[in-house]
Structure formats: C-alpha cells, structure tokens
Amino acid sequence: MSFVPHTDAEQQEMLRLIGVSDIEELLSTIPESVRLRKPLHLPQALSEFEVLRELEALSAQNASVDQVISFQGAGAYDHFIPSAISSIISRSEFTTAYTPYQPEVSQGTLQSMYEYQSMICELTGMDVANASMYDCGSALAEACLMAAGDTGRDEILIAGKVHPLYLEIVRTYTHGQGIQMRVIQHRDGASSIADVDSALSENTAAVIIQQPNFFGIIEDAEQIVKRAHDAGALAIMVIDPISLGIMKSPGEQGADVVVGEGQGLGIPLSMGGPYLGIFAVREALIRKMPGRMAGMTVDVEGNRGFVMALQTREQHIRREKATSNICTNEGLMMLAATVYLSLIGPEGLKEVATLSLQKSHYLADRITTIRGFQLKYQEPFFKEFLVDTPLPATEIIYRLSQKGVLPGIDISSLDPEETGLLIAVTEKRTRAELDRFVELLRAL
Structure with a gap:
C-alpha cells in the first residue's frame, strides 16, 4: 500500500491501539467469498492525451434517443423533455x-x-x-x-x-x-x-x-x-x-x-x-x-x-x-x-398519459396482425406490453437496431423465467414511426 502516507511504525501503533495484530486480522470481517487472493491486474498507465482518445472512442459507440427511435422501457422511458x-x-x-x-x-x-x-x-x-x-x-x-x-x-x-x-x-x-x-x-x-x-x-x-x-x-x-x-x-x-x-x-x-x-x-x-x-x-x-x-x-x-x-x-x-x-x-x-410538472400542468400530464396509452394500443393492434407475433397476456395495459415473437427477442433487437430502431427489451435479460419482447410507447412516437416499426417487424 505504497500510496498510504503512514510509516510502518505508525501503522503498528494504530493496530496496537485497536487490539489487532496485523492488517490481515483487520480485514478478517470481509467474507472470504468476495476477497481477491491474487494480484489485481491493471494495464499500463496512459497519458492524458491517450485517456482522452480512449474515452472519445468509447463515447462514439453510444447513440442517443435523438438518433434512434426507441421503444425501450422497463422503468426508463423516452418521454419528451421541455x-x-x-x-x-x-x-x-x-x-x-x-x-x-x-x-x-x-x-x-x-x-x-x-x-x-x-x-x-x-x-x-x-x-x-x-x-x-x-x-x-x-x-x-x-x-x-x-x-x-x-x-x-x-x-x-x-x-x-x-x-x-x-x-x-x-x-x-x-x-x-x-x-x-x-x-x-x-x-x-x-x-x-x-x-x-x-x-x-x-x-x-x-x-x-x-x-x-x-x-x-x-x-x-x-x-x-x-x-x-x-x-x-x-x-x-x-x-x-x-x-x-x-x-x-x-x-x-x-x-x-x-x-x-x-x-x-x-x-x-x-x-x-x-x-x-x-x-x-x-x-x-x-x-x-x-x-x-x-x-x-x-x-x-x-x-x-x-x-x-x-x-x-x-x-x-x-x-x-x-x-x-x-x-x-x-x-x-x-x-x-x-x-416539468409546473410547465405541463395537470392537463399536460393527462395529455402525455393519454397519448402514451393510445399509441401503445395502436402499435399493439398493428403488431398482432403480423404472423407469429401476439400479445403474451390479454389483460388491459397502459403504455407497455409484452409480445411473443417468432424469432428470439435478441435477434430482433440486433437486426432492428441496425436500422435505427430500438424495438424493446428482451425480457429474459431481466427475468429469466419470462420470454418475449417488452415494448414501450410514449407520447413522442409519431404514427410514421409506429408504422415503420411494424413494417420492419413484418420484413423479418
């Protein structure tokens, strides 16, 4: 621990005062199952310029919701932000x-x-x-x-x-x-x-x-x-x-x-x-x-x-x-x-909720006209629904993401007991975007 500014004598004095014989005994409360018993491998240090280039390259791989059409949800939704x-x-x-x-x-x-x-x-x-x-x-x-x-x-x-x-x-x-x-x-x-x-x-x-x-x-x-x-x-x-x-x-x-x-x-x-x-x-x-x-x-x-x-x-x-x-x-x-709540007010919130509800049901009705696609559950829903698909959800996500559409979430990635594509629709989605999504699914 070369980065700790205490001398060996100071460390021994502190250990003595708390009644601990050595550092290993001090760490004994950490469960063995989570302790690393081998040296931590760290790559060679980079210069500031190299770090910036590395971070820029990583950042370039990201896509914002302004660049794609998102139907992802599961707790995080692409709503309009004034x-x-x-x-x-x-x-x-x-x-x-x-x-x-x-x-x-x-x-x-x-x-x-x-x-x-x-x-x-x-x-x-x-x-x-x-x-x-x-x-x-x-x-x-x-x-x-x-x-x-x-x-x-x-x-x-x-x-x-x-x-x-x-x-x-x-x-x-x-x-x-x-x-x-x-x-x-x-x-x-x-x-x-x-x-x-x-x-x-x-x-x-x-x-x-x-x-x-x-x-x-x-x-x-x-x-x-x-x-x-x-x-x-x-x-x-x-x-x-x-x-x-x-x-x-x-x-x-x-x-x-x-x-x-x-x-x-x-x-x-x-x-x-x-x-x-x-x-x-x-x-x-x-x-x-x-x-x-x-x-x-x-x-x-x-x-x-x-x-x-x-x-x-x-x-x-x-x-x-x-x-x-x-x-x-x-x-x-x-x-x-x-x-946000001050800007849109009660009527604005009602409109956001209503549009999300209506557009999600429109999309669900369109998707279920495609061979092999059907709602997994027939209960009433708000702005999100689960669809059984003829192809693995992961494959659908990969293929549509190449065309600028994030079609939803593979629900098995969050819940291994479930299968299907979890699709969310917010007030931001236009009819043209909904129809394009349907046609991309139909073309699979």
Whole structure:
C-alpha cells in the first residue's frame, strides 16, 4: 500500500491501539467469498492525451434517443423533455447549491423541496412526501424496511409482477435484517387475489403491488390493498407517475406507501441515471419515513420561511430513533421533475398519459396482425406490453437496431423465467414511426 502516507511504525501503533495484530486480522470481517487472493491486474498507465482518445472512442459507440427511435422501457422511458428544464436547472444557484447542516440558510433549496413534495402529494393523493430518494429501487427497499419497523413483522409479500431489478435492491437492503421476501407468482400477467389471500399471514408486514406492473398491465390494486389491510399489513404501491395523469391515484386506491421512478418527469435517460425515487406516505407514517422533508412556516416577524422539518437519518437524531441512514436526495433531478410538472400542468400530464396509452394500443393492434407475433397476456395495459415473437427477442433487437430502431427489451435479460419482447410507447412516437416499426417487424 505504497500510496498510504503512514510509516510502518505508525501503522503498528494504530493496530496496537485497536487490539489487532496485523492488517490481515483487520480485514478478517470481509467474507472470504468476495476477497481477491491474487494480484489485481491493471494495464499500463496512459497519458492524458491517450485517456482522452480512449474515452472519445468509447463515447462514439453510444447513440442517443435523438438518433434512434426507441421503444425501450422497463422503468426508463423516452418521454419528451421541455427545453426550459435544462435551462432552469443549469442556473448556478441550483447546480452548485448544497443544503448545509444549517439548512435554513438555503431558502431557495428548501423551497424547491417543498414545492416538489407538494406536487408529489397532489399527484399521488398521499398526505406527505419526502424530498426524493435515489431511484425507485432504493425507495422500494426503504419502504420495506419502514413497513417491517412499523408493524413489527418480518415478511414482505410481492404480489404479481414487480420490476425484477427493484426486487434485487430490496433483497440487498433486507439481507441480514431478518426480513423474508415472498413472491406471489402472477397468473396470465396479473396478480391473483385468491393467491394473495392465501399468502397473507400474521407475519406479513407489507404487500407490494406495482401499478401498472412490470409487464405494463393494470392491476386490481384496490382489492389487493384491501386484503393487505384486512390482514393488518401495509400496502406499498409502485407507480409510474405519468400514468397518474389518467389513472386513479394510489391514495384513492388506499395505499399506505407510494414509491415510483420519476425519470419520466423531465429527466434524461442518461444511460441509466441519475434518476429520481418518489416516496410518499399517509400521515400516520410521517415519523417513520426515511430521508428529508422540508416544511413551510413563519418567523418571529411573520415572514414566510422554509425549514428542514424532518431528517430521520441517524447522524441527525438519536440512533435508536433513526429510521434510515440515507444521507441525501436527488436534488437536481427533484428540481427537474418540479419544473416539468409546473410547465405541463395537470392537463399536460393527462395529455402525455393519454397519448402514451393510445399509441401503445395502436402499435399493439398493428403488431398482432403480423404472423407469429401476439400479445403474451390479454389483460388491459397502459403504455407497455409484452409480445411473443417468432424469432428470439435478441435477434430482433440486433437486426432492428441496425436500422435505427430500438424495438424493446428482451425480457429474459431481466427475468429469466419470462420470454418475449417488452415494448414501450410514449407520447413522442409519431404514427410514421409506429408504422415503420411494424413494417420492419413484418420484413423479418
């Protein structure tokens, strides 16, 4: 460890003070299964010029959604982003702002948090929202930990088809916490109420339902929420915020906790991030909610001001009272979503959702006229649907990508138990683009 500036004598003194004989003993808590027992092979160092050339060559292999027609989805969608968003959030007051440990100094930052929270509450029909999480996966994982802590129970039920990558994050968070995850398999693409009933028990802390689900199918969420409540469990709903332009809000459907991916609200795809985790709860859970929450008040002179109302991080309050160790929020992405919702308004969001719905159904109807292509599930869907194909999905993706069309996602790459092409359609797709996609599939 030549880059460590401590002498051998200093290292030995530190080891002696903590009661450890050597560095190997210090590292003994790291599981053997993840330790590298051979030298790490690193290539020869490059000069600055060589590094720049290497990065430029790698960057040239990428294609933006401005260069191709994208039908990819599975949590990250090619929605239109008003140009005003980047102009506003690029202002130095926003891009360089940091909420200090005396947060009331940053009134502008706190106001943007408060306005975002207000919009999310209006959108979801919930009582309280935090100032965002990292992404939907981390928000869902935090929701599961919160549910277990609130109910004192140790089992989480996953109803129907929830995004597999979100569940991987949940498993990582709950590993070692004594929380068990139990997946209730879908029937024909959607949850079975009878299966949920039979799976619920006195150990169930929460039931997770994704609406629309991973296949894009609209679930009977209200019935699942009711069953969860009857068993004394919380109902966690995973949402696509765009869908709330035309669908009943989670609050109207009885959800206790709402999480979602906010990428569709004016945030670029950006090869997978940074994104935005939406998190909202009913008022009874406000002190169990992770992350930060800004509030509005008045000072001694009656002037309006914004404050950091809750910070349930263990560094800010007594450890035994803390609910999470999440340290921050996606502030700039939160601001982008706030600007997006402000720009398009309720009617604009309704139009985005309606166009996505109509265009996806138009495309599905056209695709199913092609020999060998059919919808895998016949349930109602929002803007995404799964198609059985006569050729492997990977081959279709490769061949159409050569023609400037990203036809969707090979669902087996995310869920090995499923096969088919998962296709998403947003308001951006024109009829000409939809028809071209159909003709390319027909020509395979």
